[in-house]
Amino acid sequence: MSTPIHLSRLTGWGRTAGSGAHLVPVSAANVAEAVLAAPERGALVRGLGRSYGDAAQNGGGVVLRLAGSADDAVLNEADHEVTVGGGVSIDALLRLLVPRGFFVPVTPGTRFVTIGGAIASDIHGKNHHLEGSFGNHVRQMTLLLADGSTVVLSPTQRPELFWATIGGMGLTGIVLSATIHVLQIETSRCIVDTTRAHDLDHVLTLMEEGDHRYRYAVAWIDLMAKGRHLGRSVLSRGEHATLEQLPEADRVSARRYEANVLASVPPIVPISAINRLSTKAFNEMWFRKAPQYRTGELQSIPQYFHPLDMIGAWNQAYGPRGFVQYQVLVPFGEEDALRNVVERLASSGAASFVTVLKRFGAANPAPLSFPAPGWTLTLDIPVGTRGLASMLHELDIVVLDAGGRHYMAKDSHTTPLAIKRGYPRLAEWQAVRNEIDPDGVWQSDLGRRLELIG
Amino acid sequence: MQNSFGEPQSILLLGGTSDIGLAIVRRLASPTLRNVVLGCRDPAAAEATVRELSTPGVAVTAMEFDANRPQTHLGFVDRVVAEVGDLDVVVMAFGVLGEQSTYDLDPVAAATAVSINYTGSVSAGLAVAAQLRSQGHGWLVVLSSVAGERVRKANFVYGSSKAGQDAFAQGLGDSLEGTGAKVLIVRPGFVHSAMTEGMKAAPFATTPGKVADVTADGLRRGKRIVWAPGILRIVFSLLRHVPGPIFRRLPLG
Numbered sequence: 001m002s003t004p005i006h007l008s009r010l011t012g013w014g015r016t017a018g019s020g021a022h023l024v025p026v027s028a029a030n031v032a033e034a035v036l037a038a039p040e041r042g043a044l045v046r047g048l049g050r051s052y053g054d055a056a057q058n059g060g061g062v063v064l065r066l067a068g069s070a071d072d073a074v075l076n077e078a079d080h081e082v083t084v085g086g087g088v089s090i091d092a093l094l095r096l097l098v099p100r101g102f103f104v105p106v107t108p109g110t111r112f113v114t115i116g117g118a119i120a121s122d123i124h125g126k127n128h129h130l131e132g133s134f135g136n137h138v139r140q141m142t143l144l145l146a147d148g149s150t151v152v153l154s155p156t157q158r159p160e161l162f163w164a165t166i167g168g169m170g171l172t173g174i175v176l177s178a179t180i181h182v183l184q185i186e187t188s189r190c191i192v193d194t195t196r197a198h199d200l201d202h203v204l205t206l207m208e209e210g211d212h213r214y215r216y217a218v219a220w221i222d223l224m225a226k227g228r229h230l231g232r233s234v235l236s237r238g239e240h241a242t243l244e245q246l247p248e249a250d251r252v253s254a255r256r257y258e259a260n261v262l263a264s265v266p267p268i269v270p271i272s273a274i275n276r277l278s279t280k281a282f283n284e285m286w287f288r289k290a291p292q293y294r295t296g297e298l299q300s301i302p303q304y305f306h307p308l309d310m311i312g313a314w315n316q317a318y319g320p321r322g323f324v325q326y327q328v329l330v331p332f333g334e335e336d337a338l339r340n341v342v343e344r345l346a347s348s349g350a351a352s353f354v355t356v357l358k359r360f361g362a363a364n365p366a367p368l369s370f371p372a373p374g375w376t377l378t379l380d381i382p383v384g385t386r387g388l389a390s391m392l393h394e395l396d397i398v399v400l401d402a403g404g405r406h407y408m409a410k411d412s413h414t415t416p417l418a419i420k421r422g423y424p425r426l427a428e429w430q431a432v433r434n435e436i437d438p439d440g441v442w443q444s445d446l447g448r449r450l451e452l453i454g
Numbered sequence: 455m456q457n458s459f460g461e462p463q464s465i466l467l468l469g470g471t472s473d474i475g476l477a478i479v480r481r482l483a484s485p486t487l488r489n490v491v492l493g494c495r496d497p498a499a500a501e502a503t504v505r506e507l508s509t510p511g512v513a514v515t516a517m518e519f520d521a522n523r524p525q526t527h528l529g530f531v532d533r534v535v536a537e538v539g540d541l542d543v544v545v546m547a548f549g550v551l552g553e554q555s556t557y558d559l560d561p562v563a564a565a566t567a568v569s570i571n572y573t574g575s576v577s578a579g580l581a582v583a584a585q586l587r588s589q590g591h592g593w594l595v596v597l598s599s600v601a602g603e604r605v606r607k608a609n610f611v612y613g614s615s616k617a618g619q620d621a622f623a624q625g626l627g628d629s630l631e632g633t634g635a636k637v638l639i640v641r642p643g644f645v646h647s648a649m650t651e652g653m654k655a656a657p658f659a660t661t662p663g664k665v666a667d668v669t670a671d672g673l674r675r676g677k678r679i680v681w682a683p684g685i686l687r688i689v690f691s692l693l694r695h696v697p698g699p700i701f702r703r704l705p706l707g
Binding site for chain 2: 007008041059060061324383389390396412413417
């Protein structure tokens with residue numbers, strides 16, 4: 001094999017706790033060969049490195065970069081399905097789909113994730129309360145196994161392995177391609193309603209009462225607000241705009257899709273630009289600029305779904321030490337625990353720029369899928385924040401005692417025990433994995449750290 | 455694997471009865487900690503420490519390690535890895551101080567001390583580095599000393615051994631660049647501990663707990679060299695340039 005091998009230090013999007021691995025670019029044609037040549041520390045495929053912690057790292061082992069092009073994707077317009085390579089990004093896929101009147105069934109807050117990564121993390125988006133996570137929309141996939149063979153999986157063909165791969169953090173094999181159900185849309189615009197909520201109870205009530213009327217719903221919380229403003233939020237809910245909802249002049253270009261990166265954060269930011277002061281100012285501005293109540297605002301897809309993607313490498317604004325993203329689930333009925341978590345985070349003064357609250361709908365059958373009926377809270381905090389590590393360990397206990405869990409694609413701090421408690425079906429997943437990969441070829445830093453793999 | 459905050463899951467302490475080493479182990483203990491291995495010449499002597507450090511989530515074991523037997527070091531690291539898996543933080547805390555007046559009369563004792571402090575660090579350091587390199591992550595914390603920074607007549611045998619160890623650790627750290635593995639050199643001044651019991655404290659004397667604080671902070675920040683206390687960095691950057699005739703007359707003990 002003439003593939004070049006480099007020893008590279010890889011980190012997740014949070015730029016913390018990196019490790020050195022042999023980074024090997026591969027294509028669908030030679031990926032099996034590379035897997036068979038994996039050393040004792042095993043192999044893992046890495047997508048676009050958007051998981052925050054160590055999910056796409058494999059210290060001392062091989063990390064494969066699977067090439068993929070949306071040019072090879074096959075769109076079946078009649079059945080609303082697209083078959084696409086595992087290494088293709090949602091960004092590339094949207095450029096293909098939107099002009100043809102289709103949209104991905106689920107998109108996270110960034111379009112820079114691969115299809116393989118979307119499956120491995122079973123990503124969710126603003127529509128989870130109605131339409132579930134990415135795995136719910138996978139019709140079929142081709143998985144490369146540790147022995148170099150491939151297998152076709154679907155909810156009816158080898159369903160155990162299918163669901164173990166969804167949310168399986170890349171530890172069952174490599175998704176070579178997948179057939180995804182896509183959503184038909186009339187335009188590339190979204191129609192958005194915005195409401196301000198004056199405190200946490202208010203936003204929870206608004207979401208409980210009204211989310212079901214919108215395909216997409218998410219709240220942004222000002223975690224810097226305390227006291228009677230605790231949990232004040234901007235609730236943003238929307239739907240794909242229909243042709244009729246566009247102004248006459250825009251209808252000729254109804255499906256035009258442009259998604260650009262406007263500016264990038266330079267690679268060297270000596271200290272974190274995200275601190276208490278800048279965050280407080282930003283949050284105040286964000287809350288004030290949001291209308292008390294506004295309906296029917298037209299936004300583009302990047303504006304509505306991927307606002308942070310307009311700033312390239314925004315993770316570098318956190319400086320060389322990086323940041324952690326804390327995303328947990330708190331089941332419905334445990335709102336006191338949620339309130340407790342929000343309160344403690346707010347009173348700690350930790351500078352969280354982007355704090356998001358979302359209601360999840362039903363879970364899917366995948367044993368390691370994160371979403372389940374409940375609230376999910378997501379925040380970004382600079383890793384150098386004093387006392388942060390011990391506070392998060394304490395919050396973990398609050399969350400787990402409430403029957404909640406951590407999102408592994410975001411995790412970079414918690415313990416194997418926390419995962420065991422949060423994912424009661426872990427052993428079931430491990431049994432499937434051990435059968436399909438008895439020699440433990442698929443390895444990752446996250447898998448070792450959280451003892452997913454034995 | 456360490457988490458984002460640098461909290462380790464496994465710690466290996468070489469010099470398993472060292473006051474400073476144990477203070478660092480205690481300081482690095484967090485809910486993520488799973489395994490601690492104390493490498494010491496006489497594992498039986500560490501029994502009380504093993505019991506004290508053990509908690510429901512943390513397995514602590516003492517294993518035989520002799521800094522003065524380099525031929526055993528590779529095998530020792532292999533045994534530890536077989537026991538606990540990846541090494542997240544390895545603290546190299548063994549060493550002997552001794553009296554300069556004794557060394558003046560007993561060159562063999564001096565050579566033995568140097569061989570523990572320096573040669574032992576070289577072979578144990580390389581054995582650990584090989585493991586860290588192959589796992590693609592991990593920290594080697596080397597407890598150096600300001601005594602090696604500008605060697606004084608009052609303890610030049612010890613000082614020269616620490617100078618060698620410190621230089622070795624710098625080179626080792628540079629050689630690991632890009633592998634994911636890292637070296638942190640800790641340069642404490644006078645530390646009140648079993649090693650210095652009965653000795654007259656030098657200026658800026660510190661405690662094992664404070665050295666541990668500085669070490670943990672250095673690990674979190676990804677530093678290469680830290681001083682304990684921090685002011686010694688400035689003191690020694692001045693002392694380094696004091697001309698010999700003046701330096702020899704300084705009342706440095």
